[in-house]
Amino acid sequence: MKILVAISKAPDTTSKISFTDGDTKFNEAGVQFIVNPYDEWYALVRALELKEANGGSVTTITVGGADADPIIRKALAIGADNAVRVDATPSDAYFVASQISEYAKDKEYDLVMTGKETIDYNGSQVGGLVAGMLDLPYLPNISKLDVAGTTATAEREIQGGEEVLETQLPLVLSASKGMAEQRIPNMRGIMAARAKKLEVIPAASGEALTEIIDYSLPPAKSAVKLIDPENAADLIELLHSEAKVI
Amino acid sequence: MTDRFEAHDYYLMDELLTEEQKLFRDSLRAWLKKDVSPIIEDYYERAAFPSQIIPGLGEYGCFGPYIPTEYGGAGLDQITYGLLMQELERVDSGVRSTSSVQSSLVMYPIWKYGSEEQKQKFLPKLATGEFIGCFGLTEPDHGSDPGSMVTNFKDMGDHYLLNGAKMWISNSPIADVAVVWAKNEAGRIHGILVEKGMEGFTAPEMHGKHSLRASITGELIFDNVKVPKENLLPGRSGLGAPLSCLDSARYGIAWGAIGSAMDCYDSALKYAKERIQFGKPIASFQLIQKKLAEMVTEITKAQLLTFRLGQLREEGRATTAQISMAKRNNVDMALKIAREARQIHGAMGITSEYSIMRHMANLESVITYEGTHDIHLLITGMDVTGIQAFS
Numbered sequence: 112m113k114i115l116v117a118i119s120k121a122p123d124t125t126s127k128i129s130f131t132d133g134d135t136k137f138n139e140a141g142v143q144f145i146v147n148p149y150d151e152w153y154a155l156v157r158a159l160e161l162k163e164a165n166g167g168s169v170t171t172i173t174v175g176g177a178d179a180d181p182i183i184r185k186a187l188a189i190g191a192d193n194a195v196r197v198d199a200t201p202s203d204a205y206f207v208a209s210q211i212s213e214y215a216k217d218k219e220y221d222l223v224m225t226g227k228e229t230i231d232y233n234g235s236q237v238g239g240l241v242a243g244m245l246d247l248p249y250l251p252n253i254s255k256l257d258v259a260g261t262t263a264t265a266e267r268e269i270q271g272g273e274e275v276l277e278t279q280l281p282l283v284l285s286a287s288k289g290m291a292e293q294r295i296p297n298m299r300g301i302m303a304a305r306a307k308k309l310e311v312i313p314a315a316s317g318e319a320l321t322e323i324i325d326y327s328l329p330p331a332k333s334a335v336k337l338i339d340p341e342n343a344a345d346l347i348e349l350l351h352s353e354a355k356v357i
Numbered sequence: 358m359t360d361r362f363e364a365h366d367y368y369l370m371d372e373l374l375t376e377e378q379k380l381f382r383d384s385l386r387a388w389l390k391k392d393v394s395p396i397i398e399d400y401y402e403r404a405a406f407p408s409q410i411i412p413g414l415g416e417y418g419c420f421g422p423y424i425p426t427e428y429g430g431a432g433l434d435q436i437t438y439g440l441l442m443q444e445l446e447r448v449d450s451g452v453r454s455t456s457s458v459q460s461s462l463v464m465y466p467i468w469k470y471g472s473e474e475q476k477q478k479f480l481p482k483l484a485t486g487e488f489i490g491c492f493g494l495t496e497p498d499h500g501s502d503p504g505s506m507v508t509n510f511k512d513m514g515d516h517y518l519l520n521g522a523k524m525w526i527s528n529s530p531i532a533d534v535a536v537v538w539a540k541n542e543a544g545r546i547h548g549i550l551v552e553k554g555m556e557g558f559t560a561p562e563m564h565g566k567h568s569l570r571a572s573i574t575g576e577l578i579f580d581n582v583k584v585p586k587e588n589l590l591p592g593r594s595g596l597g598a599p600l601s602c603l604d605s606a607r608y609g610i611a612w613g614a615i616g617s618a619m620d621c622y623d624s625a626l627k628y629a630k631e632r633i634q635f636g637k638p639i640a641s642f643q644l645i646q647k648k649l650a651e652m653v654t655e656i657t658k659a660q661l662l663t664f665r666l667g668q669l670r671e672e673g674r675a676t677t678a679q680i681s682m683a684k685r686n687n688v689d690m691a692l693k694i695a696r697e698a699r700q701i702h703g704a705m706g707i708t709s710e711y712s713i714m715r716h717m718a719n720l721e722s723v724i725t726y727e728g729t730h731d732i733h734l735l736i737t738g739m740d741v742t743g744i745q746a747f748s
Contacts, residue, residue, distance in 0.1 A: 125363060180376070181376045181379070184376060185380055188380060188384075293391075295384050295391070295417075297384065297416045297417055298381070298416060298417060298422070298431050299416075301377060301380055301381055301384065302426075302431055305377075
């Protein structure tokens with residue numbers, strides 16, 4: 112099986128979020144970056160399991176600058192065979208999807224996998240756009256994936272239950288929690304990653320269709336007001352004048 | 358116990374590390390959080406060694422990472438070795454001790470002073486954890502003064518006959534091979550590899566430790582043990598041979614102690630911000646801030662000292678006295694931080710809900726083993742004055 116996994120860089124979940132340049136840029140100072148967990152824990156690891164069971168290769172693709180190389184090296188240490196970085200700023204989902212599909216279009220991948228979303232912008236668009244651009248079936252939010260021959264069977268959670276989908280390879284899917292267990296790079300993996308190829312290619316033509324105007328943080332949670340049970344009238348007044356619910 | 362540890366990199370030390378060094382450190386940290394932090398308190402309380410973590414320690418590079426790849430190591434640099442020791446001790450000094458002994462006191466002398474056959478036979482299995490090793494230098498009556506050891510061996514023609522006893526030996530009850538330092542008939546100290554199962558060789562476990570309870574400690578007793586001649590380490594003799602191993606181990610301890618201190622500080626900082634007294638977090642009070650500010654200052658100083666020592670060691674220029682200074686300073690620093698962190702945690706600090714008291718008790722061993730706090734001060738004193746004040 113020939114598998115392409117899209118890997119992106121995301122801020123660690125414990126990062127403190129702030130903005131610069133008049134709230135038009137995310138402030139990266141002091142932020143630790145990680146492999147987007149949905150890309151790493153689920154998509155990449157399941158891809159490696161499928162390769163281990165069926166043979167083949169796993170390539171990762173990332174759209175980003177050299178600052179993304181550490182997370183790509185980690186993916187190689189986890190077990191990907193080789194990596195490609197499209198040397199461009201990942202400005203929006205359409206641009207990223209254009210780059211991935213442009214790279215993948217003539218390489219006959221059996222599977223193109225992404226995480227169901229990247230934990231910074233949570234767009235959930237790249238997988239679907241890539242499928243559309245490559246004219247392949249798209250299975251979103253998949254929590255279980257099996258492949259027998261050229262038939263893929265996938266499960267995903269839906270409202271009130273699970274849905275089982277079956278389709279033929281090649282296809283594009285996005286991975287959600289449950290598809291695989293985390294693999295931590297071990298000593299041999301990190302050493303092996305040294306010799307693996309990280310190919311940097313220029314961006315293909317393509318444009319961003321959206322532009323970020325500004326960022327803002329969600330409003331801070333307001334403090335709880337405690338009202339003495341004997342002062343029910345105060346509570347009613349606050350519900351009316353402040354909460355405006357009655 | 359969920360491991361919520363976050364490293365507070367106050368002086369942006371990470372910028373001094375390579376991406377690969379950080380990947381080794383972060384991978385070990387992730388594995389420890391997943392597989393070791395959740396169980397360590399229980400093993401500590403039961404004074405049991407979690408032997409199931411041995412293969413993982415091998416897999417994540419904690420057994421002789423600087424040993425060349427041809428002998429099963431990873432050929433890594435000294436800073437990476439230090440970072441791994443820091444991560445291990447961040448979780449528990451006993452786990453770090455197991456790894457330090459295997460790496461610096463068993464694999465290091467076999468690599469540096471062993472024959473090619475000895476290297477091939479032992480190093481690959483020690484690197485994976487298939488073999489566990491221990492190091493016998495200290496004796497019941499000879500601790501800070503190892504040169505007065507009485508353990509000895511006689512040349513019997515086709516073998517050596519080993520007699521004596523060693524004490525306070527980490528890993529000894531589970532060891533497959535012991536690197537034992539003993540005197541020949543001329544009184545010269547040599548290293549001998551004593552293997553499990555040799556007749557007359559026993560390694561009883563020592564009990565009743567209030568410290569390093571998750572690490573196994575024992576004796577080594579040699580009662581007319583016949584040791585094949587090919588088990589003598591041929592590369593070096595004299596007290597300098599075991600002391601060079603201690604240099605490597607103490608270097609690892611200097612990093613490890615920073616790990617304990619980082620864990621105590623991180624826990625204290627979180628607790629101080631969450632614990633409300635007099636209507637506000639205790640982190641609002643000046644005396645708590647003084648403790649936290651002094652902790653992060655001392656940790657940062659130790660990080661800088663130790664990183665530079667790592668550079669010198671990587672270049673082969675670190676002296677024994679420089680290593681003594683770092684070991685002594687950092688363990689003392691960590692022990693003081695553990696005590697201050699315990700106070701910030703109030704009564705909770707004495708419970709197994711937090712790692713503080715365990716670190717503090719562990720560090721009482723660490724400040725004594727591998728050269729006591731006082732002896733290291735005298736090594737610095739000797740280095741700067743040129744006058745030996747031990748005896």
